[in-house]
Amino acid sequence: MGRTSTHYGEEPFAAKYKDYLDCVSDLLANDLVRSMGKYPHHSVMNCLEHCVNVSYVSYRICRRLRLDARSAARGGLLHDFFLYDWHVTQLEQGLHGFHHAKLALQNATAHFDLNDLEKDIIRKHMWPLNITPPRYRESFVVVIADKYCTIIEVLKIGERKRISRLQRMLA
Numbered sequence: 001m002g003r004t005s006t007h008y009g010e011e012p013f014a015a016k017y018k019d020y021l022d023c024v025s026d027l028l029a030n031d032l033v034r035s036m037g038k039y040p041h042h043s044v045m046n047c048l049e050h051c052v053n054v055s056y057v058s059y060r061i062c063r064r065l066r067l068d069a070r071s072a073a074r075g076g077l078l079h080d081f082f083l084y085d086w087h088v089t090q091l092e093q094g095l096h097g098f099h100h101a102k103l104a105l106q107n108a109t110a111h112f113d114l115n116d117l118e119k120d121i122i123r124k125h126m127w128p129l130n131i132t133p134p135r136y137r138e139s140f141v142v143v144i145a146d147k148y149c150t151i152i153e154v155l156k157i158g159e160r161k162r163i164s165r166l167q168r169m170l171a
């Protein structure tokens with residue numbers, strides 16, 4: 001059943017989420033992925049909420065650009081899968097900002113089968129702080145989406161609408 005661009009009610013809105021959620025439903029059902037919800041991240045947002053934000057924004061952009069939106073959604077959801085509270089945890093390796101992308105990829109590959117694009121998205125999402133540039137256009141989209149989401153989360157722009165959307169996605 002195709003979607004039409006002529007309806008602006010609840011039905012196409014729900015359908016839009018369904019397309020996205022179909023790409024990540026197995027990840028969102030995973031207990032370890034869900035455990036990101038116990039780690040504070042930006043402002044009132046926890047790490048799981050931030051990752052869903054980045055995943056969804058990346059998915060929408062990649063779909064519009066006819067890129068691999070599914071891999072962008074899945075890589076975006078796991079991009080901060082480092083599984084600790086970065087505000088209090090001191091890494092042996094050094095500063096969180098420089099090392100968490102590698103840790104997130106290690107965790108993600110230990111628990112999920114990832115394609116090369118998803119691995120690149122996770123490993124390179126902190127570019128240019130991590131100096132090796134992304135290899136795929138989808139990875140660049142996630143780099144931008146991560147920074148965009150961080151800014152609007154910290155500044156609490158559109159927070160009520162975003163939290164409402166997240167609650168529906170995570171229900």
Ligand SMILES: [Fe+2]
Pocket residue numbers: 079080100101125126
């Ligand atoms: Fe990150």
Ligand SMILES: [Fe+2]
Pocket residue numbers: 050054079080146
């Ligand atoms: Fe992030």
